Every structure is written in C-alpha cells, then in structure tokens.
Amino acid sequence: MSTAVKERQAGGGAPQIGGASIHPADRNFRWLVIAAGVTVLVIMAAIAVFLVVKSIPAITTNSTSMWATEQWAPDSDPPSWGIAVLIFGTLWTAVIAMIIAMPIGVGTALFISFYASPRLSTALGFVVDLLAAVPSIIFGLWGLYFFMPQIVPLSQWLATYFGWIPIFENSQDLYTKSILIAGLVLAIMVLPTVSAISREVFLQVPKGHVESSLALGATRWEMIRMAVLPFSRGGVVSAAMLGLGRALGETIAVALILSAVFEINWQITEPGGNSIAANIALKWGEAGINGRSALIATGLVLFAITLAVNMTARWIVDRRKEFSGAN
C-alpha cells in the first residue's frame, strides 16, 4: 500500500492526540511500537553489513577475477572462484520460470476475477493459495522423482524437432536434471505469487470501466484487453517482478533438481547449470573458512539482485497508484 494512502488514513482518520498532558504509559507504549519498527530497520542494516564484512576476506584473497572465473575452488591454494556461472544459472532458470508462469498465472487470475462464478472463484483462490503453502523441499522431492520423468519426453521432443534453435540443442543425449525442468518447477512455485498479485490488481479495475465496455458491445476478451489490462499493466509487471524475486532466491528445489555442473550452459534441455542459492546449500557443509566467505559473497550478490528486483516492483506499484488510482 502506498504511503500516501496510509498517511491519509492514519493522519486524517485516527485523531492524533498531542500536547504534554498525555499519560506516561501512553508515551512508553509509543516508544515500544517505535522500537519494534526500528528493529526491522536494524535487522535489514545488520544483514547488509554482516554479508559485506564476512565476504571481504574471500574477495581479497581470490587469485582470479570474481566475475569472470568459471570455477569454484575457494579453499584451494591460491583460492580461485567466480560467480559468473552462478549468476547466469540463477537468472536463466528464473527467466524460464517466468516465461512459463506469467501466462498461466495471469490467465488464472483473469479466470478467477472475470470468468468463474463467485463460489468457484473463492474456491479456486483458496486452492491457488494452498499451492503457495507447499514447502519447497516437497516441490524438490516431487520434481525430482515424479515430475522429471514426465518432462524428459518433452525435452526429447524439443531437442528432436527444435534442436536447430541453439537453446534446445542437446548434444549429450541426456535429458534429466536440466535447466528446463528446474525452470518448470520454479514456474509452479511462483504461480501463486503471480496469480495472487494479479488478482488483487484486477480487483482494483474500476467497475465502471468494465461495465461500460460491455455495455458498448465489447466481447469479454475485448473488455479485458481494452479496459482491464491497460489499467493493470503496472500491477501485472510488478507481479512478474515479485515472482521473479521468489524464483531467484529459491534454494532447495533447484538444489535437488539441477545437476550442479559448474559451467555456463545455455542448452536448457541438457543436464547442468547451477544457481547462487542452490550452490550455497550444496557447498556450505563442506566449505572451509574461505569457502564460506566466498559463499557469503555470492549470497551478497543474490541479496543485491533480489533487492533490486523487489524495489523496482514496489516502485512500479507505487507509481501506478499515484497516477492512475484516482480515476
């Protein structure tokens, strides 16, 4: 919710009592709630500071470029590690997940908002939220043992008939543990996020716009295309960004599904690829002091990336509210 709205509600509605003659208990309570709020700021600052401080040793002792090196040996002498592969894998799996999740998530939200009967839409909203409650380790377990065998034929089909497109090419003739499968599982995991936020945005479309377009003889799809989507474009983009933020940071499912190969691999049907979060989960146990420091450095990069994505999303939401909320 934008701060402007919030201030109007809190400031205009709830009367503020000023002056000196307030109870001491009142003052104490005020300090208590301020302290709770400040705790949030302190935690955020502490996360940033600790990640930076603890990653400096590995960054300074790295014998090769942190950005360009395509290997992971922070505990060898001299230490050599790079983050390029991890950033690539993180972004590539997340992008594939979003390409799949966006149409389905927005479609589900449209169905719930404009097509389903009230009862069905309540039930479906509940069920989609339920998908968000499934723990990621269960997605990983299911993805590895039940989903993957079903997707292998799809990968083979893509490689056979569309192998001439470089990303579908498969020279290894192996189809398991691929970026495509990880991307599909991630797509299922971010689906509730995308769909819930899109639904919220569609709810805000002024009823007048919807009804007048229908009254003017628009078909339902024309109503969606001309009244709903233009109004909610910003919100849907931010739903995509928030979903992307979730996909980028997802750890366990990716760690279970991808075969951790430390190389940049565009071929989405071949085994291989790695992501920052999955790499941390897999390497943490065996890492030495410098290894952990290097992993923290990658965590810092992940933190920065998700921060940037989420802040952009919030910025889009706020901007949209300021300029088109008045209608």
Place this chain on the structure above:
Amino acid sequence: MSLDTVVNNASGGGPGPSGRRPAGDEGKRGPSRLSARVLPPWAAAAAGSAGLGLGLASWASGITVIGLAPAVIAALSFFTIYTIWTLSVEGRRHAVDRLATALIYAAAVAALVPLVWILVTVLLRGLSVMSWSFLTETMRNVDPRKAGGGVFHAVIGTLEQVGIAALISVPIGVLTAIYLVEYGKGRLAKSINFFVDVMTGIPSIVAGMFIFTFWILTLGFPTSGFAGALALSILMIPVVVRSSEEMLRIVPNELREGALALGVPKYTVIARIVVPTAISGLLTGVMLAVARVTGETAPLLLTTFLAQDTNWNPFSDPQASLPTFIWDQISRGTEPALNRAWGGALVLITIVLIFYAGARLLAVRYAPKSR
C-alpha cells in the same frame, strides 16, 4: 417493427458479457435476419469431443504430427476446430473472444494440475511408510540402508523452532504494524514501510546465512534450534507486519474516535478496542505466517544442521526438523531412506495444512459481522 423485435435486435447486436446472445431468430437465414448468427450452446462440447476423438485416434493408431503426444494433439485440434468454427459463424471478434476464453480456462486448469498431482503423490508415497512407530521413533542407530526409524525428533524440532520463531516475530511484527497504522507518520514510518517490503523479498538462504555469520560466527553461540528459529523469524516478521497492518486498517475509525472522545488514553484505545476488534484477523495472519515458515529448509540447513536423535533443548547442539530430515534422507539416496523422506513430507504437509486450515477456519468463524 414490434417492440419485441427491436429489443431482440438490440441485444443481438450488442452481445452480453458472456458473448452469448438470445437466439430468438435462430431459424431465420438470409437478409431478413435481425440478430447475428451464433454458435449453438453445445459448440464447445462438440469441438472438445472432436479434439478428444482425434487425440484418441492418434493414440490408437500411433500416427502423429511432428512427434506430438496424443493429449497435445487433442488440445491443439480442439482449439483449431473451435476457433475456425466460430470464425466462420460468428466472425473474427467472437472467434478471438472464444479462443481467449478457452485459453483462460486452460490456464486455470493448468494451475490446478500440479497441486493435485503433488498432494496425491505425497499422500500415496507417504502413507506407504506411515505407521505409529514412524511417528514415535527417531533415526538414532538406524541404518540408512534399512527400513525403520521415524520422524519424532524432527517433529519436536520443527514445533520448537517454529514456536520460538513465532514468539519472536509476533510481538515485533504486530507492534510494528500498530506503529505503522496508529502512529506512523513522516520519514521513519515511510522507511519502515519500505524496508518491510524489502524484507519480504529476502531469499530464505540469505536469512540463514546472516544468522550463521551473526549469531554463530560473530557472537559465538552454538549451532542450535534457536539459531534456526532466529532465521525463521527474519522471514516471518514482514509477513506478520503486512497481514496485521491490513487487519488493523479495517478497524472502523469511529471506534477509535469514540473512545478517544471519552478521554481514554491512546494506548488503552489500542489495547482494549483496536486490537480486540481485529484479533481474529491478527491470529489468521500469524497462523498463515507460521504455515509459511514451517516448510522452510534452506535457512535451517545452515543454522541447525542435522541431528538423528531427539534434542529437546533448542538452545544448544544441532536439532533436527522435518525439512532438514527430508533433505537428509534424500541425500542418502537409498530406497528405504527415500521412503522415509516421503513419510516426512506427508507429516510436514499435514502440519502445514493444519495451520493453514486453522487460519481459514478462524477467519471464517470470527469474521467481523457485516454491518
């Protein structure tokens, strides 16, 4: 022209929200027709069965186009037949509308498939190892290559860790929400509001890493269930803040104003009027937050490590939890261990769903009566 025809004509020219128009002039053909031609109501079913028929034919005969699976052929032929049919009868605009409707229905179905698939899989695989001893035994002295053992230690760990995380994050979260709703003004409130949003997006593994570097490395506390609970509460606080904030905001302002006008101090207004009015919503939010963090694996892997036996003390020594138990069993890779992982998954998803259903029940049961 009778009034009846005029009405019919108007409604025929401007299709209603469903795209279906009253087919009053169904029999008429030719230039005297007053309403546009429209597909019969069974059109979608007919196109669907035609698609299904083609899919079945492909499955039975083994003939296929560029290697497509029969199910895909069925779906594609449905979309094609349906669109071309509408295009020839109703025209381009309605063909697009019907195609979009079909695709949106398909998206809703596609969103349901994984959930049902996952729940059924977990249920079937989990039930095959479920027994009283699975729930009451631990993994102490259990050979990973043999069946046996159980999740008791992990259930205890999960409940303790999630309980402590709730004890930490509920006060902070609810008080922050009270600050934002009842007091929040100016730069401080703005920045807290912003950073709560940012905190919502922290990857769970980063939360675990932070607690490891801060609590274990820097402050020197041992690996423990409590460290895991700290990591979980970082993930839980923003969720609690957001849901509580929403609930406090729907408390009618007249209640606040009435109490303040009677000279009640503000903190009493909040404690005696605002919070009790919103209490069911607050509890719902807390339970949903609990359900969300119960399944978190990544932060616990870094902070609680793995344990094979019950550790009742959350403040020292590694402590098991259901997500790390499942992770541990998967990584052992043997058939009995994998079965145990599925059993753990069933227990975990049951606990999560109990919290989730409890939250919904609470929300429905104690929802504020509509005025």
